[in-house]
Amino acid sequence: MNNELPKFERSPILPNVEEDKEIWQPRWDCFCCQDTGQIQAHLVRLIISDYDPNRDRIPVCQGCNKFDRHNLRDYGVLDTRFDLFLCKKLDAISRADWKQVTEKQFEKYKKQLDITTGQIAKTHSLASSDRTSNDEREVQQRKAEVEAISPEEWKAMNESYLVGKKDE
Incomplete structure (x- = not known):
């Protein structure tokens, strides 16, 4: 039954382009309409303060x-009062807003990273600063003992403790 159905090739809308995963790289070229052809509502409200996208x-x-x-011209639903000059101004405003938002996000993430890094460093410094000189000497001695174990001894310990004895 499935053999009767036709097979189609994929028909993607977006081109197969390696994307830059950074948050500050939009896919659209026109910031005024974000490549939809319809000016974004928040930009329209800069010109028409009481704009209602559901009614206007x-x-x-x-x-x-x-x-x-072509499909909507005959119905009188298009507002063509926004000329090229005004659209370019709205595009510039939207680009500036986009840049400002992404810079704020970058700063926020950078602060989070700095805080996290600072907390890790603080944790490490607190752990070592709470040790007395005797504690520190004992830690260094145990570390040297572990580093001195040969690979053959590690293998024997692994078989003895972790894997279990083969005779049992």
Whole structure:
């Protein structure tokens, strides 16, 4: 029964490109509409303060021409008052916002890394600072004894303690 069904090749929307996994690398070219052709609502509100995307006409980006105007032109749902100059300004604002947000995220992650690294260093320093000179000498002596064990002795201990004796 499955043999009757046709087989299709994949038809991906996005190209097969090795992505840079960094958070500050968007996939879109136009920051005004994020390559959708429809200006982002938060940018429209900079021009139309009480903009409602559910009730108002669709503001069309003139900067990248990605919006399919042919299907919707006859219905009068497009807002074409946003000219190329205004779209370029909104693009620049959105790029600046994007840069600022990613810099804040980078700083946040850097602080988290610094805090974590500092806590690890503090833990290590506290562990060694709580030792007396006798404790430190004993730790160094045990370390030297462990480092002096030959590979043959390690193998014998492994068979004796961890694996178990073969005679049992």
